[in-house]
Amino acid sequence: MIELRRIKHCRACGTPVGYKVPDDDNRERAVCPACGLIHYENPLNVVGTVPVWGEQVLLCRRAIEPRHGFWTLPAGFMELGETVEDGARRETVEEAGANIELQDLFTMISVVRVGQVHLFYRARMTDTTLDPGPETLEARLFHEHEVPWDQIAFRTVKETLQHYFACRRAGSYPLQCSSI
Amino acid sequence: MIELRRIKHCRACGTPVGYKVPDDDNRERAVCPACGLIHYENPLNVVGTVPVWGEQVLLCRRAIEPRHGFWTLPAGFMELGETVEDGARRETVEEAGANIELQDLFTMISVVRVGQVHLFYRARMTDTTLDPGPETLEARLFHEHEVPWDQIAFRTVKETLQHYFACRRAGSYPLQCSSI
Numbered sequence: 175m176i177e178l179r180r181i182k183h184c185r186a187c188g189t190p191v192g193y194k195v196p197d198d199d200n201r202e203r204a205v206c207p208a209c210g211l212i213h214y215e216n217p218l219n220v221v222g223t224v225p226v227w228g229e230q231v232l233l234c235r236r237a238i239e240p241r242h243g244f245w246t247l248p249a250g251f252m253e254l255g256e257t258v259e260d261g262a263r264r265e266t267v268e269e270a271g272a273n274i275e276l277q278d279l280f281t282m283i284s285v286v287r288v289g290q291v292h293l294f295y296r297a298r299m300t301d302t303t304l305d306p307g308p309e310t311l312e313a314r315l316f317h318e319h320e321v322p323w324d325q326i327a328f329r330t331v332k333e334t335l336q337h338y339f340a341c342r343r344a345g346s347y348p349l350q351c352s353s354i
Numbered sequence: 355m356i357e358l359r360r361i362k363h364c365r366a367c368g369t370p371v372g373y374k375v376p377d378d379d380n381r382e383r384a385v386c387p388a389c390g391l392i393h394y395e396n397p398l399n400v401v402g403t404v405p406v407w408g409e410q411v412l413l414c415r416r417a418i419e420p421r422h423g424f425w426t427l428p429a430g431f432m433e434l435g436e437t438v439e440d441g442a443r444r445e446t447v448e449e450a451g452a453n454i455e456l457q458d459l460f461t462m463i464s465v466v467r468v469g470q471v472h473l474f475y476r477a478r479m480t481d482t483t484l485d486p487g488p489e490t491l492e493a494r495l496f497h498e499h500e501v502p503w504d505q506i507a508f509r510t511v512k513e514t515l516q517h518y519f520a521c522r523r524a525g526s527y528p529l530q531c532s533s534i
């Protein structure tokens with residue numbers, strides 16, 4: 175859930191902030207009574223891939239909370255200094271150590287309750303090398319009938335996988351924009 | 355430009371932060387020496403529309419800095435509590451007072467230098483009502499040959515408009531993902 179009013183102190187000067195609607199604004203923000211700084215909080219992007227090898231997709235079993243031990247697609251928070259595509263590639267390397275060619279944007283799902291947007295790209299694995307990082311217990315390839323649907327870590331991952339297998343049957347891969 | 359190390363104090367307790375790479379991380383973050391809170395900074399989404407009425411597109415002349423007096427598509431920072439699509443619709447209402455039906459995602463441009471992702475949707479205007487808000491000096495419809503190309507506020511707006519007119523000539527509107 176979005177944690178409201180989690181900013182207690184000004185990031186510039188350390189003074190306790192007050193919450194009010196600034197002039198020419200229509201939302202409550204944390205405003206510093208000493209230096210006047212307005213603190214904005216906005217949704218963040220989580221970026222990742224659907225890595226595909228032939229008929230199989232790559233999933234990673236999480237070594238970290240939340241959802242330790244559950245399966246996910248490689249994904250994580252987009253960082254400053256990178257493009258959306260850079261971030262999706264980086265997470266695939268960090269979490270799975272897979273070699274991929276990034277393809278088109280495939281799902282964009284707004285997760286309103288937590289203030290996130292999840293963006294997944296299709297990716298073609300160029301070989302079956304895997305080298306999971308510290309956030310991953312194991313990484314492996316799954317045929318559709320092997321996917322552990324009741325052990326998928328996040329709803330956006332489940333929806334992205336469902337969309338992927340439906341698209342593969344249909345033979346085309348349109349972008350799905352949705353929200354949960 | 356991305357302002358580095360702009361967090362000086364902990365948002366939870368006000369203590370001056372130090373910059374270091376946390377365990378199990380590979381980037382420098384602002385870390386509070388008193389309460390241990392790690393402060394992450396990530397790219398933000400700017401969401402907007404290309405509102406279309408027949409052969410014309412809607413542009414707004416900015417009443418605020420940066421780029422006061424220059425022309426833009428309606429767009430602004432995505433807010434907590436909304437979807438990407440909600441945000442694009444909201445900005446179109448706030449800045450232009452236009453009535454629209456949102457169509458497909460049309461451009462997604464990573465603006466790495468400032469830590470932003472700009473997302474524009476095509477939108478069909480349902481009438482020619484306009485009611486510009488306080489951030490807009492004037493809003494008006496432009497045919498392609500009337501667009502003030504040397505007075506466009508932002509490069510992502512210019513690229514989105516160029517992509518729009520090229521797509522209209524071609525008769526199809528694929529998503530363009532790019533970066534600047």
Ligand SMILES: [Zn+2]
Nearest residue numbers: 184187206209
């Ligand atoms: Zn302050």
Ligand SMILES: [Zn+2]
Nearest residue numbers: 364367386389
């Ligand atoms: Zn602290």
